[in-house]
Amino acid sequence: MPKHQKQLSADHQALVDQGVVNAPDSAKGRLLQAAATLFKEKGYERTTVRDLGKAVGIQSGSLFHHYPNKEAILRAVMEETIILNTELMKAALSQNNDPAEKVLALIRCELESILGDTGAAMTVLVYEWRSLKEESQLEILKLRDIYENLWISTLIEAKESGRVVMDPAILRRLLTGALSWTVNWYRQEGNLSVEQLAKMALTLAIKPN
Amino acid sequence: MPKHQKQLSADHQALVDQGVVNAPDSAKGRLLQAAATLFKEKGYERTTVRDLGKAVGIQSGSLFHHYPNKEAILRAVMEETIILNTELMKAALSQNNDPAEKVLALIRCELESILGDTGAAMTVLVYEWRSLKEESQLEILKLRDIYENLWISTLIEAKESGRVVMDPAILRRLLTGALSWTVNWYRQEGNLSVEQLAKMALTLAIKPN
DNA sequence: AAGATTACCAAGCAAGCGCTTGGTTTGTAA
DNA sequence: TTACAAACCAAGCGCTTGCTTGGTAATCTT
Numbered sequence: 001m002p003k004h005q006k007q008l009s010a011d012h013q014a015l016v017d018q019g020v021v022n023a024p025d026s027a028k029g030r031l032l033q034a035a036a037t038l039f040k041e042k043g044y045e046r047t048t049v050r051d052l053g054k055a056v057g058i059q060s061g062s063l064f065h066h067y068p069n070k071e072a073i074l075r076a077v078m079e080e081t082i083i084l085n086t087e088l089m090k091a092a093l094s095q096n097n098d099p100a101e102k103v104l105a106l107i108r109c110e111l112e113s114i115l116g117d118t119g120a121a122m123t124v125l126v127y128e129w130r131s132l133k134e135e136s137q138l139e140i141l142k143l144r145d146i147y148e149n150l151w152i153s154t155l156i157e158a159k160e161s162g163r164v165v166m167d168p169a170i171l172r173r174l175l176t177g178a179l180s181w182t183v184n185w186y187r188q189e190g191n192l193s194v195e196q197l198a199k200m201a202l203t204l205a206i207k208p209n
Numbered sequence: 210m211p212k213h214q215k216q217l218s219a220d221h222q223a224l225v226d227q228g229v230v231n232a233p234d235s236a237k238g239r240l241l242q243a244a245a246t247l248f249k250e251k252g253y254e255r256t257t258v259r260d261l262g263k264a265v266g267i268q269s270g271s272l273f274h275h276y277p278n279k280e281a282i283l284r285a286v287m288e289e290t291i292i293l294n295t296e297l298m299k300a301a302l303s304q305n306n307d308p309a310e311k312v313l314a315l316i317r318c319e320l321e322s323i324l325g326d327t328g329a330a331m332t333v334l335v336y337e338w339r340s341l342k343e344e345s346q347l348e349i350l351k352l353r354d355i356y357e358n359l360w361i362s363t364l365i366e367a368k369e370s371g372r373v374v375m376d377p378a379i380l381r382r383l384l385t386g387a388l389s390w391t392v393n394w395y396r397q398e399g400n401l402s403v404e405q406l407a408k409m410a411l412t413l414a415i416k417p418n
Numbered sequence: 419a420a421g422a423t424t425a426c427c428a429a430g431c432a433a434g435c436g437c438t439t440g441g442t443t444t445g446t447a448a
Numbered sequence: 449t450t451a452c453a454a455a456c457c458a459a460g461c462g463c464t465t466g467c468t469t470g471g472t473a474a475t476c477t478t
Contacts, residue, residue, distance in 0.1 A: 045254030177390020
């Protein structure tokens with residue numbers, strides 16, 4: 001048990017123990033983190049396997065011992081982040097009962113994913129979709145469907161309780177755009193906290209009580 | 210004056226006459242339209258100059274008679290679409306006086322840009338920013354600032370009239386994301402009109418009166 | 419300690435990339 | 449008709465790309 005390593009959340013650690021995602025301090029985990037950062041900064045296409053190798057301190061050819069090809073690295077980045085964030089959302093939902101509170105929990109959760117440690121991977125998930133071959137897209141889509149169902153069912157609840165007016169499917173899509181776009185302008189070091197931003201986003205979606 | 214050509218809006222035609230943008234039926238104009246379509250579908254990096262040549266029916270090398278390099282084509286796509294849409298927004302604003310109506314006019318205008326004929330170019334403007342070299346980014350940024358100022362000043366007006374609660378800068382950013390994301394899900398052939406969608410987006414931003 | 423497996427390096431190949439070159443065709447105007 | 453420039457073609461150059469290969473070092477298992 002290494003000492004100087006960043007503490008994982010309980011949910012994250014559980015996924016590592018189950019072998020569903022790679023530990024962030026493993027060889028593969030560090031590769032995926034580096035890949036996510038590079039893919040976000042320069043885009044998937046502009047990032048070469050030589051860039052990736054250099055980022056983790058190995059030769060470019062050695063990457064293909066871990067993954068069969070470059071696209072598989074992109075796919076792994078996406079898969080891991082969506083699996084992780086689905087778990088985090090489930091956990092956040094289970095801690096709230098009021099429909100409006102649940103919506104806020106989802107917004108907060110998604111913002112923290114986008115603006116926090118997994119932000120690079122989340123950005124890649126949103127912006128590099130086209131670079132996946134169709135087969136991979138279908139696989140990731142299955143995972144996204146699970147994630148989106150959490151959103152939709154929560155928004156339906158909120159609508160039934162009268163706090164939401166708009167059609168849940170359309171509201172979710174508008175929110176998806178509004179939240180994912182924050183990666184292009186929000187800066188942690190500014191004087192707007194993620195929590196404040198989450199509450200502002202909530203006012204877009206929910207009627208004042 | 211060719212006969213069988215799609216009629217341009219008066220604002221668009223004026224820009225062509227001034228030489229600010231290329232006529233859509235000129236050689237350069239058709240190249241830019243094809244480039245926008247390909248860049249949107251496959252991404253800038255995955256689109257080769259051979260793809261571009263084939264799309265307009267010339268050899269790839271002949272492209273460089275019109276533009277000095279591939280990046281200049283991307284830049285031209287972005288410049289033309291933002292200049293055009295800035296004009297369209299100005300025209301839309303001049304036809305409305307009520308602050309809430311002005312906000313709706315901007316939303317409608319942006320949605321029509323994103324979902325209509327210039328949609329490919331607008332998408333490229335949003336998603337291919339990283340592929341511009343820094344010098345080009347700064348040039349385009351000047352044009353974007355003009356465009357964004359129309360939005361911000363209109364939202365400030367709306368806030369002063371009491372119809373908007375949120376900080377205009379943040380509201381604009383959330384709206385930018387929500388509206389630009391529509392390109393990923395909205396389909397014209399569905400049973401939701403752009404006008405309906407615009408009104409829904411308006412309810413996100415504006416308090417019921 | 420022995421053996422097996424995993425992780426890696428050094429070198430380089432085949433293909434595709436943006437772009438250049440030298441020359442030919444097409445359009446325009448006197 | 450002639451002159452000239454703009455538009456284009458055919459060919460290919462130099463470079464970078466993702467990936468492969470054959471071998472070596474490190475790590476794990478028993």
